[in-house]
Amino acid sequence: MTGISETATAATAAPADDATPPFRYTAELANEIELRWQGYWERHGTFHTPNPVGPLSDGYDAVPGEKAYILDMFPYPSGAGLHVGHPLGYIGTDVLGRFLRMTGRNVLHTVGYDAFGLPAEQYAVRTGTHPRTTTEANVEHYRKQLRRLGFAHDPRRSVATTDPEFFRWTQWIFLQVFNSWFDAEANGGVGKARPIAELEAEFAAGARPTPSEKTWGELTFAEQQKIIAGYRLTYIDEAPVNWCPGLGTVLSNEEVTAEGTSEIGNFPVFRRNLRQWMMRITAYADRLVDDLDRLDWPESVKSMQRNWIGRSTGAQVTFRLDGTKEYDDVSGDTPSIEVYTTRPDTLFGATYMVLAPENPLVNRIVAASWPNGTKDVWTGGAATPAEAVAAYRFAASRKSDLDRQESRDKTGVFTGAYAINPVNGARLPVFIADYVLMGYGTGAIMAVPAQDERDWDFAKAFDLPIIRTVQPPDDHDLDTAFTGDGPAINSANDDISLNGLGVADAKARIIDWLQDKGFGTPQVQYKLRDWLFSRQRYWGEPFPIVYDENDVAIPLPDEYLPLELPEVENYSPQSFDPQDADSTPVPPLARATEWGTVTLDLGDGPKTYRRELNVMPQWAGSCWYELRYLDPTNENAFCDPDVERYWMGPRDDAAPAGVKDPGGVDLYVGGVEHAVLHLLYSRFWHKVLYDLGYVSSEEPFRRLFNQGYIQAYAYTDERGFYVPAEEVTEEAPGEFRYQGKKVHREYGKMGKSLNNVVTPDAMCENYGADTFRMYEMAMGPLDVSRPWQTKDAIGSLRYLQRLWRVVVDEQTGDAVVTDEPADPETRKLLHRTIDGVRTDFANMNYNTAIAKLIMLVNHVTKAGGRVSREVAEPLVLMTAPLAPHIAEELWQRLGHDASLARGPFPEADPVLIKVDEVEYPIQVAGKVRSHVTVAADADAASIEQAALADPRIVELLAGAAPRKVVVVPGRMVSVVP
RNA sequence: GCCCCCGUAGCCCAAUCGGCAGAGGCAGGCGACUUAAACUCGCCACAGUGUGGGUUCGAGUCCCACCGGGGGCACCA
Structure with a gap:
């Protein structure tokens, strides 16, 4: 503070x-x-705003007009307080809200606080002050500052995510997500969330076969739950996650920068396999992409979300390995390589294959010795494929994401194995290379150097053949790959020819053929991964989950909510060396040993359970707060459905023609920095709530507006220290002085460290x-x-x-x-x-x-x-x-x-407002030469007549008839001499 | 490297469909008020729209190339 x-x-x-x-x-x-x-x-x-029904409905009968729900991205109340940049958007929404209210609209506008989060916890770690104490003081400070600006907010609707009455419902929604599965077949293939109970009923009735020999009834509870967990929209999984020792917690993909560091604090992030809670956001990938088209959002934000979800369509193709080696080590089957490609039309141009170094298949296919035809550059200098692979894998494992990015030089080694191209029987050498990622597609590719820049570079480096299967245009640089559209060439076998077809037609043709022959299937891929949802922190919502003696996750019944945080002596997660990739997260709640185990009667008598010790990420509260503003005092539901329908329900007249209005907040204003974090997560939760019938709107925010930032100048003296910006004067253009001494001006953020906060x-x-x-x-x-x-x-x-x-x-x-x-x-x-x-x-x-x-x-x-x-x-x-x-x-x-x-x-x-006379400028040869005033309702002919009668124009035309006269009623007259 | 947005007066910004480049503010100059200064008030000046092409009767606005600034993505097969 x-x-x-x-x-x-x-x-x-x-x-x-x-x-x-x-x-x-x-x-x-x-x-x-x-x-x-x-x-x-x-x-x-x-500024008390009436709801149509419920405890806040006083005055609703007097509402003269339509509703308007205006929302600001709520602030995290930091100890530093507000500077003049923060309220910019709030003032903007306040002006609009006040204007609409003056014109008879029923305007809902308030502000709450996104109050769980790291800074209060880190302050607690340093000082021992409970995060709640710090948070509440900061919220109070923000309230005061905002109140002083005269916002027309309904104070009764202001909530903080840290209020037990608020996070009770955050936990409740979590349990709805937990108790749901995504039925991809439902709703005509669009898919929707359905209660887990319906899934269990299908298993029990035998309508859905169990993935085991036994029937549902023969399975134990733990076995059943293990199957169910594979369906739940939130689940625990042992998976590669982003482990950030510097913060002592794991992070979601969205919280990690492209450089492989944490967005908060910029600490290194490592991939580790850990058991963590995940949210099955990938189930909603299609709807999250498709429904963007129905939103009135800035194109930049839409494109960032599309990019993040990263949907691509192509085919999965099976490449049989050349069966000369003995593959009977495990199953006796000859293994095959599954690849995902967006360019199945280029199959005839595949000249080699690449597996990600981490691909488990590598172990099975590595040859005993270098086969004939192995080129020296393929071996990495090793005596056998096994040695080459081991050395390459070791080197790759030592590279961080950052290292991988720094060099785009293609590296890799030959495994000694060959695969067969299903379209022409060609033997393709199989490499491992780190330009193929295990985390995307199948972790394996067919390489088509002629139509892919990366494959081209690799082929050049490793002396591999290049076969063009798309005819490049004449002006194409023949030393590069051609990735554009063009007629297929060199693409035929006895059975099928793609030659002459454009890319799209060729794709469709070959996919049909592959499917026909059993070599492949159409496939859609996404970059989006499931959302890592647990954090090893103290200051967040506890999971309303306990574990039984078999480690089965059991949801806490409603009457146990809110589940509040226990008091602990020490708020810090175990601290680690930020570089220690092998450390393991320990949540602070593990210190609350008494709280960690609990005896409950969940229906079959009192039993001892273990509590979940992780907490939810900061995004949880912001995933649904706009719904709580609507009905903040409701003790029976997170929001009354009638209230939600009034404020956020879809309306035919709210969308452009041809678009089915998804509903949502009428205007949401905030910074662009939340483009793929908060705005993606909250859309996901909202869609789950919609599927389960709790809300009538399909989207939380119908219209989004990104406000700009207020930036500021900062000034450094000759020592490089920031001097108080408000005391700097400009003596001459570009010359700035502080206490008489010249200082250097910088432009950027407003911040305490830059000494330029107002x-x-x-x-x-x-x-x-x-x-x-x-x-x-x-x-x-x-x-x-x-x-x-x-x-x-x-x-x-x-x-x-x-x-x-x-x-x-x-x-x-x-x-x-x-x-x-x-x-x-x-x-x-x-x-x-x-x-x-x-x-x-x-x-x-x-x-x-x-x-x-x-x-x-x-x-x-x-x-x-x-x-x-x-x-x-x-x-x-x-x-x-x-x-x-x-x-x-x-x-x-x-x-x-x-x-x-x-x-x-x-x-x-x-x-x-109506004007009765208009002064027309008269252009001659494109230059304004005169003006003439004509009655506003004059027709084009009389305007032309008046213009040509103007003495100045008569003089300029010197008796010659104009070649052309352009009259734009209400605008101007243009004479072409 | 690829994609998106933005370049108008010393500064912040206006300019419906392509139609007279200027609405407003800051700073500046002159004047009124004042013992004086500040405040306040009045008046005034200031750019041809980042650069170069093109389309058009007409371009700040549309198209192409480049320059500058901001943002996003970056081996995603």
Whole structure:
């Protein structure tokens, strides 16, 4: 925890002094007004949003219009508190929510806290403070900071994932997932989750055969459960996982960077086989990809998810090994190699094969000695294939993922074995090489160097033949592979010819043939792996699972929820040397020895059970929090189905034509960094809940918007130390000084270590929350990143001061508007402004809305004299979503008793927006030469006539008839001489 | 290496379907107010749209190439 107001602030609004008029809108006055109205809103429950049914339904009958569910990605409450970058999205959603509420919508908007997580735990490890203590203090601090900004949040709906009343349902949902399996046949092959009980019934009835000799009834409970575990949507598996000794925990694939380090802390991550909880997210891979098309999301996020799921279609093909070697060591069968390929059309061009070094098949196929025809480069210098393979495997095992990436040079050794190409009987030498990964496909490939760059490189390095089976275009560099489309060549046997076919047709033809002959089948592959769900940490949700004497995982019955964390002496997972790949995780809960075993009566008398000692990852709570906001006090369900249907249910009119609306939150705003973590996990959980009938929406977030980041300049002195950014001055363009000395400017994040943090607290103190909100929205469109410049905020303060003076006399504090009507010009401007501001707000174009408001204020200010109420009131109302406190204050001073939170919002008179005359620019030879003013409803012919009659144009044409005249009604006239 | 997004005034940003490059703000200059300064108010100036081609009557906007910035992916067969 740090002090938040220690930041020095050089540029601030000038303080009020004796010379300042007594009722000027200064920072001091703004602060007084803001605190007062925040108190008012809280006392009156102004932003309590009614549900259609249930305990929060008070006031629902008075709701005038449609609902709108607006959501921010909830924050992790860190000890450092907020800086000015954090609230950007929250202000954006607040402005929209306030605007919609003023126009009659029932707006649900609140904020909660993603409060389980590593920092509080690491702080606990260092200081012994319970993570709950730290977390609750941080949440309190965040609440205060956010409250000060005047958000129209429903405070009753704010939850924290660490509340037992919240994680009780996180655990409950986990159990629903545990008690479900994915029936891929269901729903016309789309597949859906179904209760495990239905699966057990199928086994028991014999409708589904057991994978053993015995019938279901003959199997023991433990044996049955072992079979069932292979179906559950969450299950324990011994599998290669990402073990991060530096953090003392395992991590999901999504939490590991491409460099093979942990996303948090940047520690090395190692692949280890460990027993861990997994979530069968891969069962949903198709739906997760396909349903992206139904979402109103940024294309970049969609493409990141598509990429992560990595669906590809191709074929699995069987290559028989050349049967000259004795393979009767195990089964007597001649082994074969299964490969996955997306290019079965290139089968005729396969010239060798590669197994991943870790592929278990390697042991069986290694030849006793180098066969005839073995080239020197294939042997790795070893005397026998076995030696070469052993040496290569050893070397490969020593390479980290990072090492593998650093060099793309192709390495490998020959196994001494040959496989037979099913399409032409060619003998293909089988290699092992680390460019083939065990974790994808079958861990084996057919290599087609002519149509694959990697295979090309390997073939060149190992002197292997290259056969082109797709005709490259004439301009193709013949020293490279050709991976594009083209007619097949060299691709025929006695039975089938692909020659002349394009890639797609050739694929279809050969797959049919392979299937016909029993050599292969069509196959879909995914990069997505199951989600590793357990963590060796303390500060997370405990699994509601116990184990019986046979190690069978038993779900805790509902009445045992929430299962709370035990008190422990020491919060740290066992700590390890970050480089120690062979260490083994030990969860902190293992220290709670009494808690770890428990005697329960789960139906067959009291028995002793062992508890699960891992906890859930931080993503668990954020997988469903948007549902809890809807019905936060419900003790019987995570959310009432009627409430969910009202706020998130699918609606025909919410999707573009031809798209079946999946439902979900109407607008979800947050940073792009969650593109494949939170946003993929929560979609998965939501789909399970949908399949099980708990929610009516198929997707959690119908529309997603990524806000930009507020970045900041940082300055280093000649020693390289960061100096306080707020005290740096620009002496000349590009020349920056701190205390007279030159400093060097950098651009990037805002952070304590860069000495450039500006807090919302400081902005409120020096300008007021309304100015701060206004400035953040005026800086540019919400989705664009921009640099923070504290001094620029003065412009927003000036606007609010002018608005204030429109209503209030700075000397007396009295309202000064007149009841005289506005002059026609002002009235027209007003209605054009209303029209534009409405559109801009609805599209979240706040910067342009602000520009229009400033124009109107400047217009009436410039005119001098008292401003008509007819203009002043709409101005105040239109400013309200952006700067709600001053707007409430002025609204009251204009004589209104009620809050403006529910409107009215001004409406533009269509008659007044209409223009009756249009000034057309006239271009001659593409250059603007003159202007002519014509009635707005004039037809093209009369516009042309007027333009050609213009003296300047007559002069330019000098009597010649124009070759062509282009008239764009409402726009311009172009004359081609 | 591949893919995506963005380059408009000193700075942050506007500019419907391709139709007069400027809405707004900051900074700057001049002036009013002030004993003075700050605040406030008024007025003013400032770019031809990263570069080079192309399409068009007309290009900031569309197409191609390149340069600069940001992001994603990176042996996924």
